[in-house]
Amino acid sequence: MPRAGLSTSAVVDAALALVDEAGLAALTLAAVAGRTGVATPSLYKHVAGLGELRTLLGIRVLEDMTERFTTAVLGHSGDDAVAALLHAYRDYVRAHPARYAAMPLDPLHDPALAAAGGKQLEVVLATLRAYGLADSAAVHAARCLRAVAHGFASLEAGGGFGLPEDLDQTYDQLVRAVIASLPRT
Amino acid sequence: MPRAGLSTSAVVDAALALVDEAGLAALTLAAVAGRTGVATPSLYKHVAGLGELRTLLGIRVLEDMTERFTTAVLGHSGDDAVAALLHAYRDYVRAHPARYAAMPLDPLHDPALAAAGGKQLEVVLATLRAYGLADSAAVHAARCLRAVAHGFASLEAGGGFGLPEDLDQTYDQLVRAVIASLPRT
DNA sequence: AACCCTGGCTAATGTCATTAGCTTTACGGC
């Protein structure tokens, strides 16, 4: 019996691919085992259980999003940068809707996720730096951006917009609204 | 063996109470059966299975929210009404966070949920009526309201706001932003 | 009084996560 040559990150890779293809509900150890060519209990050599796998997947997604955001914002500043960030958020979720559902909403509360969550927050705060907001004002603004992006994107990914009106237009309108509300210097 | 006197709505009641107390993940037929004093398979006499129970629960929550929204908006109009609606949304989710997670995001796509979802949409559109928006403009505006309310409330319920800044203040800011963006006549 | 539908039950099956304990591979040190 030749070894499969698995590793923790290979397991997470498989989980990510599985979720992308079949949705978050399809994330079972049995399915990951099948995909990696291994018996289910063998996965425990690389991952503590389904719970940990979910956490690791969450970190992956969080980091992946942060990377996209970073490149999206590069070269922009002020309102432009905020718009780029918000559009990058939505685009990510549209590209990987199931994967987005695997992203924890409360990364700062889990020590394992805090680092990845903190980095993402950093990018958002950096994007807002041009506005010269005081610390707590920046936090409020960052929260507004996140609420808007998450709200729209999760509804869109969940099929929540049932009517035929153009979604790009709705999102543009929403992005403009939140940008307009940012305190001018 | 005396009858338990169960009914479909009693099963949904039990499911709702269970979710409120123990979270959406705790919604299992076994737990509902335990709570109603019946063996698990007996539930199938009232509900087609876990999937249908989830749908029925979704309808319940949808209707419950719609009712709250209706009373919240009563007696207000224009910006006041929109603010009341958005605050009622958040308040509902804060009062019943687990229950909110049971609410389907795409009610219009499921025939069983479409009626309840349509009524909720009606309330939102009625709240916007004072602005005199054309049909499709009203749809875009309603989507913005929903994205904002859902985004903020789901993040708050999910523990997504890890920093100590006051959440009421963030939400007020967000509500003002979206209201300010509504087209004036 | 016989009937039969309804709502309950038990038993069985299949999927999944998890744990325990065994085997074998591959590699480091001799």
Add this chain to the structure above:
DNA sequence: GCCGTAAAGCTAATGACATTAGCCAGGGTT
């Protein structure tokens, strides 16, 4: 090249679930 050992795989077993099949009582209807 050889050997010991830790890591990586395996099978078997357990326990929670959902779901299906099929049995039984009981209460209202005829």
